Amino acid sequence: MRALFVGGVVDNSEMDLEGNQPPVHYPEDTGGGHSRYRLHQVGKTSDGTVAYAVYGAPDITDEEVSRVADERAYARRFEAEASLFEH
Incomplete structure (x- = not known):
């Protein structure tokens, strides 16, 4: 599975993630109280x-992430259907 990032210092970056389910935050646990990226959308x-x-x-915001994800055509690129992640 690919992790795709919107906004911040790693905007438009990608990386591979292990496992079958994405973590809710990335990095999963910094332990230092630093802000983490939050899961907004999953493509299946x-x-x-x-x-x-x-x-x-x-x-x-969720709306901005969805707009950028649509603009970057992630769903089409991965031949998947996007859905908003419910927190």
Whole structure:
């Protein structure tokens, strides 16, 4: 699964994630009280596999993350259907 980032210092960056479910925050646990990227959107393929996870900077809204993800065409690129992650 790919992690895709919107906003902040790593805007438009990508990386591979291990496992079948994306963590709610990235990095998962900093232990230092630093702001973390929050999961906003998950893209699943037709067989239900998570293809990608979109993380937003701490100060970015769900609407802005969705707009940018649509603009970058993540769903089309990964042949997946995007859904908003419910916290």
